[in-house]
Structure formats: C-alpha cells, structure tokens
Amino acid sequence: MESQKTIGIIGGGQLGRMLTLAALPLGFKVVVVNPSAGSPAAQVGAEEIVADLYDPKALQELAERSDYITIEIEHLDVDAIDSIAKLGTPVNPAPSIIRIIQDKFAQKEFLAAAGIPVAPFVAIESEKDAIEALKKFDGKMLLKTRLGAYDGRGNMVVASAADIKEAFERFNGTPLYAEAYIPFERELAVMVARSMRDEIALYPIVQTIHERNICIEVLAPAPVSDDIHERAAAIANSVAELLQGAGTFGIEMFLTNTGDILINEIAPRVHNSGHYTTEASRTSQFEQHVRAISDLPLGDTSMVVPAAVMVNILGEHDRPTIITGLQDSLSIPATSVHLYGKFPTKIDRKMGHITATASTIEEARKRARAARKLISL
C-alpha cells in the first residue's frame, strides 16, 4: 500500500522483535538486517535482509527500502551508517552519538566534558599505563575494552600486576581504558526518549541487579528515596539534553556508598532495564522508540501499576530449546512472559523475560522470581 512507511532496523534480535511488535500496529512495515534467517524480529512480521550488520551492501539495501532507519545494537560500522544518513534516509539515533557511545572511553570523555558525574577514568595504551593507573586508583580498578562490549564481556577487575597481565592476554590488543573501582550501594537506570521534534520524556528511575555482569532483575520504580529519584532524574535529563538525534536511550547509573549518583554507561537504543514498560507503563519503551524515530510525538511515560519487577530468562544449558513450565509460570498472578524465539538455548543467553506487577516491589519481586523458577527453556 503506497502510503505505508517502512522502518528499517539494523539487527533483528529480541530488541528488534519488540520494536517490530510495536511498529506494526502503528501501520508501519518493518525490515531488519540480521546475520541469520528466521530472526526473532522476522518471526513477528519483519522482512529480513540476511547479512552481516557490517555489510555495506546490506545497509544500502536497508536504506533503499526504509523511510526511517534505527538500530537495536550500538556495535556497528558508524562510517557506513553515516554514508546512508547522508544519502537522505533519516538514521536515529544520530550516527555521531552512536560513534561517541560505542567507544566507552569517548563516551566517558563526552559526559565528563559536559560536567556529568562519572567515575574517574584514564586512557590505557600499554601494561605500563595500566600499572600506573592501578597506583592512581588505590590498587583496585576496572580494565574495560573501549569497543564491542555487552553483558559484561570486556570488563575485568584488576588489583595486581598479575591481573593486568591476564587482562592484556584476554583482551589481546583491543583498545582499553581504566576506571576507578567505585563501591556502590546499588545500580540504577532510566530510559529517556528524544523525539525528532526535540521533545524529551523520562521514564521512572529503576533499580537493576546484575550477576556475572548480566542484568538479571529490574525493580520499577527503584525502591529509593524521593531525593534520589529526583537527583537521578535531573542527571538523566542533563544527559538527555546532550544526546544527538532521536530514539530511546538507556542510561545506567551507580548510587555510590557515599550517596553520589554517577553515570555508568549509556545505550543508544531500547534497553533491558526498560522491558518492564511493556506491562507497567502507558507507552512501552518499544513504542516510544518507534514514535521517536519516525517523526511521531512521544507518548505518556507514566506507570500504570504501582510496582513491576522484570527478571530475565537466561539460558541454563547449551542445548536445543525445550519450553517447559509455561503453565506453572503463568499461574503466578499478574505475571507476563516474553519468549524471544531464539534457538538453541545457550548458557546465559537472553532467551526471554518475565514481568510481574503488584502493589509493592516486594510482592512483584516474589511473583517474578517464583515465575522464573517454574519455567525452563
């Protein structure tokens, strides 16, 4: 149908899938680029260009077929995306901000230069730099890869020359930087949205819990004081004003043991810490992102329930996927299950998530954890 617009997404995984589910009812067609066929996004109606996300011909084709382009992952060839944007298809968020964000050191410099509070950090070119940094950071610090990291790959705590040696072996020539190791009381996060018309909308501050550097649980809203909610929202708003282009961005923060709020990282896309919005918010982060990047107004970010807790369904085996216990899981009150259509199951692979709602965080958490125990993939 002539007037139907097409949204092109670089990446067809679970985030592309949930973006597709939000885009189709708004009348859009969706095309994704994905390295393998039958992607999670294609299973829910996206057309598919099967190609590596770095394949310039594939990105060119995406641009030809799309009215608006966006991403579900920041680890991309920004030069290629820049070229597409210059040909005329709007790309959001802006390639310039993807470029800054995908290099975590550049990201930190960008934030620090704007006065946004971050953990102390320093460039690392060699093991010698790392040893000096370790002294500067009181004998314990994080060595992090600048590029390509997700779900904890690319982070290592180092506290000795031996650790540093091991890190350099593990990271094998990848550009690195170092960050002070800041003991924190808890981790917070917030989704912010920017439209193509410069509107900004914030979702509530949430708390995230990680194990093995992977997000395992999200509590919405964060069970912290109003003061912390306000301070975190103010910092998030400052970050939102700095960002470039449109879209939904995930901002991860630390609440330190001394009560300071530091920005940890930004993701220029929909984010695990925002999955709860599908059941708990008037506009899900996925619909919000679709609106943001297709020149539509932003939607209401209010919560529609008092409390929501999301738990990830991480794979517990390396084996073909067999879904068991869905019945038991869904017998828990006010509980929703999202399976991503990813096969096979791999250890710690994000296979789906569960969101439970309730009048309190404690009750929602009990429900979500109970439901998680009952299902297996």
Added chain:
Amino acid sequence: MESQKTIGIIGGGQLGRMLTLAALPLGFKVVVVNPSAGSPAAQVGAEEIVADLYDPKALQELAERSDYITIEIEHLDVDAIDSIAKLGTPVNPAPSIIRIIQDKFAQKEFLAAAGIPVAPFVAIESEKDAIEALKKFDGKMLLKTRLGAYDGRGNMVVASAADIKEAFERFNGTPLYAEAYIPFERELAVMVARSMRDEIALYPIVQTIHERNICIEVLAPAPVSDDIHERAAAIANSVAELLQGAGTFGIEMFLTNTGDILINEIAPRVHNSGHYTTEASRTSQFEQHVRAISDLPLGDTSMVVPAAVMVNILGEHDRPTIITGLQDSLSIPATSVHLYGKFPTKIDRKMGHITATASTIEEARKRARAARKLISL
C-alpha cells in the same frame, strides 16, 4: 524447534492479527486460514493457509499443523470443525457452542431455557408468521436473520406489513426470527473467559455505542451504578457457566428503559467491545484467549487505568488506503492507535481502532474522539 506449540486460527483478520501478536511472545507459532494472502495476521508473523474458511481440506491442513485450534469468527462450517475436533486437535470454543451461537434463534432458545433474561422472541417461517408476530409484539419488532449476520447486516426494524414485505425481499429466503423491539437506555457488554481447566474470569462491564448497527465507541468501565455493574456481572457469570469449551466470549446486553438487563447476543470469540483491554487491563482479551485455548491459566482481568475509551476507525471512503494524520492523532495524550493492515479502505470497514485512557470516562472520551478526528485512512 521441536517443543514449540502451534495455535491454528480459522480466520486471519484483525482479530486473528491481535491474537497472533499475543501468542508469539508466549512462544507459540501461529497458522491461520484466510481467503486471501497477506492477511492482517500474516503481516504480524502468522503462517498462512490461503483458502476459504469453509474449505475442508484447508481445515484439515490446519489441524495437522496445529496443537490447538480456535476461531476469530463464528460464521463457519461447524460440521467440518467438529470432524477436526474428533480427530484429536483440541478446538476451542467447543464446536457445540459455536453451532448454538451461530444460529441466533438457537442461541436465544439456549439462553431462555437456562433462565437467562432475553427479549421476547419467536420463530418465523413465513410472512404470515411475521404479521402475527407483529401483532404479538405491539406493532414494532426486529426481524433478524438467524445465520451469518455481523455489524448489523441481517437486522431490520419492521412496523407494518409493507416493512415485512421489504424485509422478506431483502433477506430473500434466509431463515429468520423475530424479536420484540425493546427500547433501551444503553447497551452494555462484557468479555468473559473460560479456561480448559474450568476457570472463569470476567472483565469489567463496559458500555458500547453503535451507529448503523456497528460498534463505534466503548466506554470502560461502563458509567452506570454499582448496582447495575453487579447485576450485569451476575448475569454474565451465569452465561459463562453455560458456555462450552474454552476461550474468550463477548456478551452483549441491553439496559432497558425499565432498568432490566437483557442478554442481546454472544460472540464465541474475542470481540470489539474488548479491544480496550490491550491498554487498560492487566491481561488483554487477546492474551486471555490464547491462554484459555492452549491449556494455560487465565490472567488477571483488573483494569490498570481508571478509564478507557475505544473508538473504531471505520473507513469513510471506497478507495486505496492512505494513512494521514497519525502524527496529530498520537499527539493526544495517553492515546494508542491500532491499524489492522487491511486494504483498500471501504466505507464502514473496520480499519483500526484508537484507545485513549484517562482518570475519567469524560476525559478519555474527549481524547479518543479528538484522536479519531485527526486520523484518516
């Protein structure tokens, strides 16, 4: 993937589409039978068997490919569906109740026999029967086709012998029956769900507004007294206990000018009066129906907002579909738009719906109507 179950739906229109959107995140595959390719349901990831819904070979194939079969429309060959059910694939709701419901006279007899309040009605075999009925019903009554009616086709108010003659010409040999013309204060409706484990869940009572016999607006919850909510829910519960098989059913009611509640009609499927549940309820009618017919527990039917109003987007022209005004429509606060992927636009064709939420019905209604005015298909 071996353990993935498949839901088969007879019909791939907007109801099948919204069922598919609810089923895929629960890990199901979906297959639909639809008379034309590229159905609304296929656009969101359902596989498609392109065939007439009465084609026994197509239904056979659906049964072979599905673990659970359900329907999005009651105008079907129940004998064929019965045969499939007897081969072993669960069909819900039960073919027996589809058979009763699809014949509106049989439906009325079924309800009346169980003591459920309905408008007085009588069988009609000839124009002579109709003329006698007109006397019995005080000079004004409804002549209705027993089979195949939807969105008002198949209803005619008659108040004279001339009207009766016209009706018989229009309905041309189709089996008919007559109903007393009961002036009503307003129309109510409620979605009820029955699981395969005999759970019953009721949604709130809503008010429906019709023009040209088509649903145009739904107010949730109905702005009527608690007493009416309770009485209507009690009657709906009695109906729910009578029904057979699993699924979500739409129960339409009249609140008469004398304060009585009468059952008008039942739909053995998800229903226009339940579309508001997608934004306004903890479990949408679509997810509820998927749970009900696939041996999963029913979900929470609480509302998550104080008030919701749905307005249908009915086609205003006979012409190719051009979506305009989506931007303006979505600038209305707390407003969601669902387009069905149906082309071309035809006058009074259900092209989509809008649901607005707010703290009061009045505000939600203002928002929904404003949004409706701003969009065009």
